Amino acid sequence: MTHDHDLVLRPTQEQITAALNPPAGRNGGDLVVETLAGLGATTVFGLPGQHALGMFDALRRSDLRYIGLRVENNAGFAADAYGRITGEAAPLLLSTGPGALTSLAALQEAAAASAPVLAISSQIPTAGLGGGRHGYLHELPDQAASFRGVVKSVHTVRTQSQIPSAIEAAWKSALTTPHGPVWVEIPQDVLLAETSIPVVTGGDALPEDLVPRPELTAVAAHLLSHAQRPAIIAGGGVVRADASKKLLRLAETLQAPVVTTPGGKGAFPWEHPLSLQSWIEDRHTTDFLEDADVLLVVGSGLGELSSNYHTFRPRGRVVQIEADLGKLESNHPALGIHADARPALQALLETVSRRHDPEAPERVREVLAKVAARIAAQDLTLEQEVLASVRRALPAASPSFWDMTILAYWAWSAFDAKGPNRMHSAQGAGGLGYGFPAALGAAAADPTRPVLAVSGDGGALYSIAELATARQYGLNVTWLIVDDGGYGILREYMNDAFGEATATELTRPDYVALAESFGVPGVRTTPEALETDLAKALSEPGPSVVVLPAVLRMFAPTHLGTE
Numbered sequence: 001m002t003h004d005h006d007l008v009l010r011p012t013q014e015q016i017t018a019a020l021n022p023p024a025g026r027n028g029g030d031l032v033v034e035t036l037a038g039l040g041a042t043t044v045f046g047l048p049g050q051h052a053l054g055m056f057d058a059l060r061r062s063d064l065r066y067i068g069l070r071v072e073n074n075a076g077f078a079a080d081a082y083g084r085i086t087g088e089a090a091p092l093l094l095s096t097g098p099g100a101l102t103s104l105a106a107l108q109e110a111a112a113a114s115a116p117v118l119a120i121s122s123q124i125p126t127a128g129l130g131g132g133r134h135g136y137l138h139e140l141p142d143q144a145a146s147f148r149g150v151v152k153s154v155h156t157v158r159t160q161s162q163i164p165s166a167i168e169a170a171w172k173s174a175l176t177t178p179h180g181p182v183w184v185e186i187p188q189d190v191l192l193a194e195t196s197i198p199v200v201t202g203g204d205a206l207p208e209d210l211v212p213r214p215e216l217t218a219v220a221a222h223l224l225s226h227a228q229r230p231a232i233i234a235g236g237g238v239v240r241a242d243a244s245k246k247l248l249r250l251a252e253t254l255q256a257p258v259v260t261t262p263g264g265k266g267a268f269p270w271e272h273p274l275s276l277q278s279w280i281e282d283r284h285t286t287d288f289l290e291d292a293d294v295l296l297v298v299g300s301g302l303g304e305l306s307s308n309y310h311t312f313r314p315r316g317r318v319v320q321i322e323a324d325l326g327k328l329e330s331n332h333p334a335l336g337i338h339a340d341a342r343p344a345l346q347a348l349l350e351t352v353s354r355r356h357d358p359e360a361p362e363r364v365r366e367v368l369a370k371v372a373a374r375i376a377a378q379d380l381t382l383e384q385e386v387l388a389s390v391r392r393a394l395p396a397a398s399p400s401f402w403d404m405t406i407l408a409y410w411a412w413s414a415f416d417a418k419g420p421n422r423m424h425s426a427q428g429a430g431g432l433g434y435g436f437p438a439a440l441g442a443a444a445a446d447p448t449r450p451v452l453a454v455s456g457d458g459g460a461l462y463s464i465a466e467l468a469t470a471r472q473y474g475l476n477v478t479w480l481i482v483d484d485g486g487y488g489i490l491r492e493y494m495n496d497a498f499g500e501a502t503a504t505e506l507t508r509p510d511y512v513a514l515a516e517s518f519g520v521p522g523v524r525t526t527p528e529a530l531e532t533d534l535a536k537a538l539s540e541p542g543p544s545v546v547v548l549p550a551v552l553r554m555f556a557p558t559h560l561g562t563e
Helices: 013-020 028-039 050-059 072-086 104-113 160-175 188-192 214-225 236-240 244-254 283-290 341-349 360-376 381-393 406-414 435-445 466-473 488-498 511-517 530-539
Strands: 043-046 065-068 090-094 117-123 154-156 182-187 230-234 258-260 294-298 317-322 335-338 400-402 423-425 451-456 477-483 522-524 544-549
Touching: 028 050, 028 160, 028 188, 043 072, 043 435, 050 090, 050 117, 050 188, 065 435, 065 466, 072 090, 072 104, 072 117, 072 435, 104 117, 117 160, 117 188, 154 160, 160 182, 182 188, 214 294, 214 317, 214 335, 214 341, 230 244, 230 283, 236 244, 236 341, 244 341, 283 360, 294 341, 317 341, 381 406, 381 530, 400 406, 400 435, 406 423, 406 451, 406 488, 423 435, 435 451, 435 466, 435 477, 477 530, 511 522, 511 544, 530 544
Parallel strands: 043 065, 043 090, 090 117, 117 182, 154 182, 230 258, 230 294, 294 317, 317 335, 400 423, 400 451, 451 477, 477 544, 522 544
Antiparallel strands: none
8 A cells, every 4th residue: 555655756867867967066055055945945134254155155156135234133133024024934144153143132033023034054163063162263162052042943954964954944943833033053164065965956844734623713613602792802923824804804703893912013904993903002902801701812922012011801701822832821811722823713714603793893982082082181292293194104015114112112002004914013022223124124025115114213223234235235125213312212211210311312423424325315304394205215216214303202101000
């Protein structure tokens, strides 16, 4: 009896001849780039280094497009955004030691946001591996140990024959739900040595679907169908699973109001009668969700931001659909369903009964009116007008990437993303410097539409070197820098907590002149001219910088028990 898994495709005579006579002049680095191309990669990001030169030399003999950034952390952010936009594993090529370690903050963000990044680093020569103190350049006793707590999986190569399988396994790991960054390291001598291994001509690393257990979705469907006040929290897992349309159908079937987390921006239509928008940090929204007798949480772990800083205390039943097993019931007891959002929502759609609740839209309007009244009482007209100007200037189909800055904190709650997978920020890990290099990665993924990056002046200084990258590759990114002369949100936090801020003020450059020194056009704007200047910059091809000198304030928090 022959089983399907016993079948092996016979190579043609032409394939046999090619395998027996591989081209001369190839090295271990060629095996890396050939494997990536065989798996479907078209673009790689990175930064060369002495130990990694074998990989980078091989790029010259490949059809892969290389986008080289100026700092490894920024290269990681660019790969992160490329993975978010395309859903593909984004290769990130790095060198040993300092080069590798500089990428750690970016890989932490990719892990927190479930972005598929395939980091491939060189290592010291094979003879130095094992933790001995040999004194090689860039030597670490155990380089991989620095990454094990950050990435999904670590793959160490010792010989050339291991390269294709290790990269294929890492690729599959990165794209297995939940997506995330992975780490491959290859010694310098393995990359540089000439190889007689045949050209890598293909690869198959399609991940398996993560489907829900049917007995669990049956219970969930029963609870939701018989709920009196159902509600839904939609997180980033809905966006990553491309499940927004299924979410919309389910919400309408159940007449269940929906609020999106910062990571789930755009997962539900902003102006829909059942949309609570993204005011998940507001106590009025928290109260509404606590009052739900059945709360469906899809693609969210209900972490710090999504639980209004852990003040959320649900009184009804919670049903949680989550692809990351470690996040399932990690914050609240629930009917936990370990599954990707798309098949889980489909299973619910096939099982739930239609509910009739004509009062649901009115309850949503009441919550949004309370939120609007709370904000209106705080004299925050400038902040709302600036955010509205950005929204009007940005084409609806364009993605935006936001650094950790006050305007981004506003955007988490108040910005209409105009669709899924169009607004991204560093709220997963919360590191500075994400916005601009991430936008460069998105522009590399899709050059047909302009991309917006938003930073404060503090975050901008982390990635200012990437103006050279933007210019070199002609990437279609407009960078809005809100210049308030310091770390604005930390200034607010310290003034509120201690009555005085320390270490938050910055001497900053003339950002317009600095941009122009890189050959990037820049303009200094005002809140009144922002919409016009930003729209003009976005409409012109290539990179540009718009600088807005302004001190913005945050709306008052509701999790401190002061209201």
